[in-house]
Amino acid sequence: MAAPYPSADIKGLLRQIGLELAFFEPGHDATLLGELLERLTAVVGKDGPPTIMRGLDVARARLGAGGSGLTEWLTVWHAWMDEATTAAEREQPFPAWPAAFGAALGHPPQVETPSPAPPPDGTRPARPLLDAQAECQAVCVLPEGHDDELMRMFCAEAEELLAEIEAGVLVLEQSPADEATLATVFRGFHTLKGNAAVMKLVVLQRLTHELESLLDAARRGRRPLDRAAIDVILAAADVVSRYVGETTRQLEGQEAGRSILLPVPALIERVHQVLASPAGGMPEPASAAVAATPPRLAEHATFTLPAVAPEPVPQAAVAPVAPTLEAEPVERPRVTTSGSVRVDTHKLDGLVDLVGELVIAQSMVVQAADAAAGDDTLARSLGHLRGITADLQRTAMAMRMIPIRGSFQKMSRLVRDVAVHLGKEISLIVDGEETEVDRTVIEEIGDPLVHMVRNAADHGIEQPAERIAAGKPATGTITLRASHQGGFVVIQITDDGRGLDPSRLRQKGIERGLIAPGATLDDRETLELIFAPGFSTAERVTDVSGRGVGMDVVRRNIERVRGKVEIESVPGRGTCFTISMPLTLAIIEGLIVSVAGQRFVIPTLAVRESFRPAATAITTVHGRGELVDVRGRQVPLLRLGRHLGIPGGVESPDRGIVVVLEAGFDCRGLLVDDLVGKQEVVIKGLGETFSGRPGFAGAAILGDGRIGLILDTTALVRLGRNPSETAA
Amino acid sequence: MTDIASMPPAADGSPPLARPGKYLTFSLAEEIYGVPVLAVREIIRLCPITPVAHMPPHVRGVINLRGRVIPLVDLRLRFGLPVAQDHDRTCIIVAQVAAAAGGTRPYAVVVDGVEEVIGLTADAIVPPPDFGGAVDVRFITGMARRDTGVTTLVDLDAVATADRTPDPAGRTTC
Numbered sequence: 001m002a003a004p005y006p007s008a009d010i011k012g013l014l015r016q017i018g019l020e021l022a023f024f025e026p027g028h029d030a031t032l033l034g035e036l037l038e039r040l041t042a043v044v045g046k047d048g049p050p051t052i053m054r055g056l057d058v059a060r061a062r063l064g065a066g067g068s069g070l071t072e073w074l075t076v077w078h079a080w081m082d083e084a085t086t087a088a089e090r091e092q093p094f095p096a097w098p099a100a101f102g103a104a105l106g107h108p109p110q111v112e113t114p115s116p117a118p119p120p121d122g123t124r125p126a127r128p129l130l131d132a133q134a135e136c137q138a139v140c141v142l143p144e145g146h147d148d149e150l151m152r153m154f155c156a157e158a159e160e161l162l163a164e165i166e167a168g169v170l171v172l173e174q175s176p177a178d179e180a181t182l183a184t185v186f187r188g189f190h191t192l193k194g195n196a197a198v199m200k201l202v203v204l205q206r207l208t209h210e211l212e213s214l215l216d217a218a219r220r221g222r223r224p225l226d227r228a229a230i231d232v233i234l235a236a237a238d239v240v241s242r243y244v245g246e247t248t249r250q251l252e253g254q255e256a257g258r259s260i261l262l263p264v265p266a267l268i269e270r271v272h273q274v275l276a277s278p279a280g281g282m283p284e285p286a287s288a289a290v291a292a293t294p295p296r297l298a299e300h301a302t303f304t305l306p307a308v309a310p311e312p313v314p315q316a317a318v319a320p321v322a323p324t325l326e327a328e329p330v331e332r333p334r335v336t337t338s339g340s341v342r343v344d345t346h347k348l349d350g351l352v353d354l355v356g357e358l359v360i361a362q363s364m365v366v367q368a369a370d371a372a373a374g375d376d377t378l379a380r381s382l383g384h385l386r387g388i389t390a391d392l393q394r395t396a397m398a399m400r401m402i403p404i405r406g407s408f409q410k411m412s413r414l415v416r417d418v419a420v421h422l423g424k425e426i427s428l429i430v431d432g433e434e435t436e437v438d439r440t441v442i443e444e445i446g447d448p449l450v451h452m453v454r455n456a457a458d459h460g461i462e463q464p465a466e467r468i469a470a471g472k473p474a475t476g477t478i479t480l481r482a483s484h485q486g487g488f489v490v491i492q493i494t495d496d497g498r499g500l501d502p503s504r505l506r507q508k509g510i511e512r513g514l515i516a517p518g519a520t521l522d523d524r525e526t527l528e529l530i531f532a533p534g535f536s537t538a539e540r541v542t543d544v545s546g547r548g549v550g551m552d553v554v555r556r557n558i559e560r561v562r563g564k565v566e567i568e569s570v571p572g573r574g575t576c577f578t579i580s581m582p583l584t585l586a587i588i589e590g591l592i593v594s595v596a597g598q599r600f601v602i603p604t605l606a607v608r609e610s611f612r613p614a615a616t617a618i619t620t621v622h623g624r625g626e627l628v629d630v631r632g633r634q635v636p637l638l639r640l641g642r643h644l645g646i647p648g649g650v651e652s653p654d655r656g657i658v659v660v661l662e663a664g665f666d667c668r669g670l671l672v673d674d675l676v677g678k679q680e681v682v683i684k685g686l687g688e689t690f691s692g693r694p695g696f697a698g699a700a701i702l703g704d705g706r707i708g709l710i711l712d713t714t715a716l717v718r719l720g721r722n723p724s725e726t727a728a
Numbered sequence: 729m730t731d732i733a734s735m736p737p738a739a740d741g742s743p744p745l746a747r748p749g750k751y752l753t754f755s756l757a758e759e760i761y762g763v764p765v766l767a768v769r770e771i772i773r774l775c776p777i778t779p780v781a782h783m784p785p786h787v788r789g790v791i792n793l794r795g796r797v798i799p800l801v802d803l804r805l806r807f808g809l810p811v812a813q814d815h816d817r818t819c820i821i822v823a824q825v826a827a828a829a830g831g832t833r834p835y836a837v838v839v840d841g842v843e844e845v846i847g848l849t850a851d852a853i854v855p856p857p858d859f860g861g862a863v864d865v866r867f868i869t870g871m872a873r874r875d876t877g878v879t880t881l882v883d884l885d886a887v888a889t890a891d892r893t894p895d896p897a898g899r900t901t902c
Binding site: 687 | 776778779780781782783787790791792794795796797798799801827828829833835888891
């Protein structure tokens with residue numbers, strides 16, 4: 001390239017052209033664009049790189065010709081020229097000559113091959129997909145003069161589109177020719193491109209445009225998707241996701257205006273490489289093969305990545321498997337966008353609250369009418385009203401419910417990435433992804449789920465050789481299962497890996513000072529150790545997991561949404577985590593208990609059992625506290641009336657009821673006068689007058705319109721274990 | 729009004745002087761108090777109260793106002809007046825007070841009975857006198873002299889804010 005290459009001037013002019021293009025509409029005066037083009041030609045000069053000069057010729061010709069599709073053409077051209085000039089500046093290979101350019105001149109241009117450029121047959125030197133040194137571009141995510149609200153909408157929609165794209169791509173990995181999924185992914189990028197163009201996010205627009213071209217080629221059967229193509233699509237989705245994530249953060253006012261580095265030029269180049277090579281002809285970034293699995297359910301995606309590929313995989317194994325008539329119908333995760341309305345979640349919450357009130361008011365009316373008695377018409381009308389309010393409540397709750405699919409899809413990607421990274425073979429089986437959960441719960445479960453699945457893939461599943469030596473199939477299996485059980489959603493994460501070794505856990509626990517060396521723990525208690533703060537079983541810190549966020553944080557997050565997590569593990573056979581969470585955070589199922597006429601609500605999830613104790617079941621430990629015998633286990637007893645300072649409750653325990661509460665590892669018996677009943681209650685905050693007063697998790701309006709306080713069971717169970725709380 | 733006007737003004741740190749306008753007056757232990765009518769949301773009869781443990785005595789608990797859970801404070805106890813039995817004139821004033829997070833929140837107080845709505849001009853309001861520490865002047869924004877006697881003007885925002893920083897005396901261990 002010419003040594004004193006005037007790249008700054010060229011880039012400046014190109015920016016101006018880009019800006020002009022953003023406002024350019026067909027039929028408008030193109031003089032300014034023409035002028036800018038002339039100036040650019042002048043700056044590049046007669047000694048400029050021939051490719052760029054030819055590019056300028058093409059543009060002048062196309063601009064002169066005018067006609068329809070000019071804007072699109074110029075946008076493509078602008079993106080290309082931007083890259084070509086960057087390539088010239090850095091003395092890198094020029095980007096591929098877009099197909100559209102040929103049509104403008106009426107003849108296909110000869111492809112110029114600057115110094116390290118590949119021969120057109122696609123046998124490029126192997127190059128890892130976007131390594132750490134990949135060419136990055138500093139991008140300022142928020143364009144000047146943007147509209148915050150519009151940007152927020154853009155981000156929200158982009159996130160949905162990305163989820164759709166990612167899900168689709170994982171399907172395509174298994175059945176690359178699936179037309180409907182191809183169309184979904186193509187449409188996803190197409191919409192992203194359109195939105196990016198509206199928001200004037202030039203970088204995103206360029207990137208998504210390239211992806212769109214790639215998918216279009218796949219859609220038309222010109223370039224079937226192989227592993228290389230899938231990888232580049234996923235990488236691009238990641239970049240868009242980072243862009244959107246950063247934009248969201250900056251919109252919240254965090255480091256607004258900051259630029260981030262994104263490997264957009266490298267990605268675009270990679271797309272061009274993929275497009276220029278025949279399917280299966282791309283060198284694999286990792287020495288890996290896509291297992292030639294027939295089109296399968298998306299729920300059963302196998303990511304097989306041998307650490308060392310013994311020999312080059314035959315072409316046929318990589319070639320996409322065309323769906324045949326006999327092939328079982330492919331079930332695709334798909335988000336239906338038709339006929340949906342975006343609603344502010346606050347409005348939705350307000351509606352749910354109001355409906356909750358309506359249900360209570362309704363039951364109060366019914367109670368009053370029952371007392372008045374005798375009127376058939378009234379009773380019938382009230383029955384009707386009850387039916388409608390129940391339906392209304394269900395519908396309102398359903399509006400907040402979304403399938404857990406989105407969270408699970410992220411796991412497919414996560415497992416795939418961990419498998420690739422660690423050279424493991426892991427198959428993820430997902431079951432019950434249509435299970436609907438309140439969106440707040442989904443938000444809260446996200447991080448714990450990522451952490452646990454990553455742990456399962458990283459620490460649970462062994463290397464293939466180790467598995468075979470243990471007599472297990474080389475491919476490890478992680479199962480994610482969601483289901484409704486009563487008022488709860490239960491999520492199970494099961495792996496068939498090495499399991500947890502109780503003796504190692506014990507040893508670690510002693511090392512970390514979590515248990516006394518002589519302590520006797522049963523298996524359950526030993527397993528519970530992994531939830532203790534500062535406990536990590538990982539022998540080494542990998543960059544996949546073991547970043548210091550422990551299972552204690554997972555448990556805390558889950559408990560914060562009134563859920564609980566349990567663990568079962570068989571050494572050598574695997575581990576199973578079971579998370580139970582309330583379906584919604586707005587309503588809980590409560591056990592209503594009474595103490596001296598006052599009623600309290602205990603979330604049933606925290607209740608292990610309740611019983612009337614025999615007088616002999618209570619023992620006093622030298623005046624320090626009482627213990628109650630629960631099936632042979634001595635559990636500390638707390639008299640709720642005494643604790644809350646309510647006089648007049650039952651004094652002798654055998655006339656009351658002991659409710660056994662549990663919070664993680666700990667249990668505590670709570671002595672109350674009586675069980676009043678079970679009820680679904682809408683949780684209300686106590687407000688700031690009561691903030692900073694532990695003991696109550698909120699308040700609920702009971703069937704008769706009076707308020708029952710909801711006990712904070714975790715605080716009650718842990719009461720006294722922490723020295724600062726012993727005052728009770 | 730000369731007798732009140734001649735009293736020394738309260739020490740610094742007391743709330744700003746009450747503004748002229750309409751005030752709802754109510755009685756507490758034979759004394760008349762007033763709050764700005766604009767801060768009052770509604771007046772309701774005494775209703776079932778759910779006590780909340782481990783709160784200072786003046787916090788009677790929470791009440792259900794059409795589905796909202798609202799704190800209820802006994803103004804007699806808050807102002808250090810003697811405890812009295814609830815009677816048929818006892819009622820609850822539901823007010824809107826400033827919320828810590830901005831905006832307003834409902835806040836209910838028990839009073840011995842509501843009296844009337846009065847209009848007060850600027851010259852009818854004088855700064856609260858220094859009672860010599862006998863009465864908590866944190867909550868008093870001024871005094872109004874009327875034919876029937878003196879009305880003490882109360883700032884419910886200050887009352888509500890004080891709940892968040894409880895006085896050590898009222899605290900119970902929990």
